[in-house]
Amino acid sequence: MKVFKGKPIISGNVKGEALVSTKGFNTLASFQKSIIMRAKKAICSDQDNKELFKKIMTQKILCIPQTIGSRTGGLVILTIAKMNIEPKAFLFADRIDSLAAAGIILTDVWLNKKIITVDSLGKEFLEVVREGDVVEIKNDGTVILC
């Protein structure tokens, strides 16, 4: 068991399965196809992200350094939340970027839906967490790799 302490952006208690990208997560490229196809589950369509490509992201705990890519990134998060195909939580190794922050806040306030998010977990977090690990997130930003 390994414990990390981050800063809760949207706090909550949740447990789920980790999906890991050690490089920047391109929000638009990852969700684009699932949105266009009006999919019931989001499957990563970012061909440049070998760790996530073709993997199901819905209801997973997405462990990433930061989000990257198009300026629409934050608004894409809002869209996937509206479609109910969002991840269970976002865990950021670095400080959350402004695009993701906007998406998570707009989702919280305008859709009244919370995507639990913790940032600043540190570089070591992404070195340790593996796809399929069971991850427990606590209200105070504690992240436990079970």
Place this chain on the structure above:
Amino acid sequence: MKLEKDEIELLEGKRGALWQKIIKSVILYGEIFGAEKLVPIEGTAHFVTSFGANMIKPYFDILDELINAGIKNPKPFTVDPRPFDPINVKYSLLERIIFNFIYGKQKKCEEQLQKLGILNEKAYSCTCYLEEIGNIPEKGQILAWSESSAVVYVNSVIGARTNRNSAGIDVLCNVLGKAPYFGFLTEEGRKANWLIKIQVKKLPNPQLLGSAIGLTVMEDVPYIVGLSDLIGTELNEDVKDYLKDLGAAAASNGAVGLYHIENLTPEAKEHGRELLRNDYSTYVIDEKELEKVYSSYPLLWKKENGKPQICFIGCPHCSLNQIYWWFENIKIRIKEKGKLNIITYICAALPVIDKVKNDKKTFEEMKKIGIKLTSICPLMYMNNPICSKKRVITNSNKLRTYSTARFYPDEELLEILTKD
């Protein structure tokens, strides 16, 4: 966050649920980045969301909520370029179908922007701060802009104060008339943590220099020395063009939102090296370093040595001076070599293009040699999966960063455009 009485009332819902959602979004966003208070926005706005992408429908729903409640932006604003120009840009039938699908809500988006109070139907450009468009903030004014190239320009060259805001948050801050006080709005946030020493014999290409700076400092603030010896100490039109392109490259290759240039940009002129934090890092840029950066760019074309098919000049949009520079230089090459061999688009704001059109002789000559003027965003052109497969060349390091386009410095680009 410490709030004023009127802000607390809004947050408590005393002016209704909609205003409560608006202020709550702005406060929560600010708190993430350590803002201690909200401050009044003093200037006009520029927004990034100029495109009716089907992907972001819930965002258009938010705008509908604002519009239906009669909320308008307090001052006329500008937005980024349109994604599509069926008159001046050549598209295949399939490309058109895909564009109409990707940007299927363009008409609705533009109707919404009109209802929110856009300056006029020609206010679609990333270079809104040019005289022809006229969205020019004043030094020191608090703003809440988005569009990274515009943010870095108004912060650095004009000395206005805006963070690199996200789409959605930009509109909410502006209709509220307040921005969270953090980052580039504060004195401390405008201090530099990098000293960049330029040690080259002749003025470097701004797109390459900006790229080198951005790739190294990422989201930090650089204080650049040695450049004013090459470019001068006055912000004339040529220098402003240079800084526009330098900033856009630094903002896209890294995430630079503000830079200072010794003896040139307004805050550096006022405060000099007092702007440097005590614990700054140093980065020396010489010819070798620029060459290293240039040769590090990956080539993303399937057929690496294939002949280029399209050239985009102007991302961010060209100024009037820049259009004339490209026209004159292409003309010289054509005289030497015969003709323009690649479809060449020069991108600029509509009011700038209007000025060229008013110069009938030049405009006719441009058309004759095959230069096409368009006001689109070339980045959005490249979002079309069919277009992104084309071999596109550009003078823009921003376009290179976000697409499969291949970057060339101006002189090399001119050579390629007229090569058989």
